[in-house]
Amino acid sequence: MAKRNKDVEEEIYDKVVDLTEYAKRQRWWNRLFGKNSGPVAEKYSVATQIAIGGVSGWCAGYLFQKVGKVAATAVGGGLLLLQIANNSGYIQVDWKRVEKDVNKAKKQLKKGTDQAVPELNTFMEKSTEFVKKNIVVTSGFMGGFLLGLAS
Numbered sequence: 001m002a003k004r005n006k007d008v009e010e011e012i013y014d015k016v017v018d019l020t021e022y023a024k025r026q027r028w029w030n031r032l033f034g035k036n037s038g039p040v041a042e043k044y045s046v047a048t049q050i051a052i053g054g055v056s057g058w059c060a061g062y063l064f065q066k067v068g069k070v071a072a073t074a075v076g077g078g079l080l081l082l083q084i085a086n087n088s089g090y091i092q093v094d095w096k097r098v099e100k101d102v103n104k105a106k107k108q109l110k111k112g113t114d115q116a117v118p119e120l121n122t123f124m125e126k127s128t129e130f131v132k133k134n135i136v137v138t139s140g141f142m143g144g145f146l147l148g149l150a151s
Contacts, residue, residue, distance in 0.1 A: 046136055053140025060141075061148020 044052075085091045131138045 049134075049136040050140035050143075053137040053142075054144035054147075057141035057144025057146075058148040058151075059144075061145040062151060063148075064145075065149050065151075 082091070086093055
């Protein structure tokens with residue numbers, strides 16, 4: 001009986017050792033996000049992935065910031081000029097017609113959103129899968145993007 005217990009203990013020990021060796025061979029993102037965490041993850045080191053994601057994210061954030069400022073200035077300036085022209089009497093706005101057109105646009109948008117929901121769900125599923133497969137590059141990109149917005 002003692003020999004049988006010893007055999008069982010050795011078998012359990014072997015299984016535990018095999019499991020720890022398996023865990024050591026797996027990368028941390030594979031353990032966290034599953035075995036298909038990506039084609040990029042297996043080609044480059046973690047540092048390279050974070051550097052590539054960070055630099056491209058910083059560039060995107062910086063451009064987003066600059067373009068956003070220009071767009072906000074253009075829209076705000078245009079609205080300001082229209083308001084000044086309206087108050088000066090250069091233009092007359094038919095507010096009833098504007099309201100009618102806005103309501104018509106609301107109805108069309110509401111109808112369009114009901115049709116676009118399945119496409120949006122598919123896009124979100126694909127995006128989530130991409131992020132899971134390329135988690136290191138994506139996290140580097142997000143960090144760089146936020147730094148680019150801040151600079």
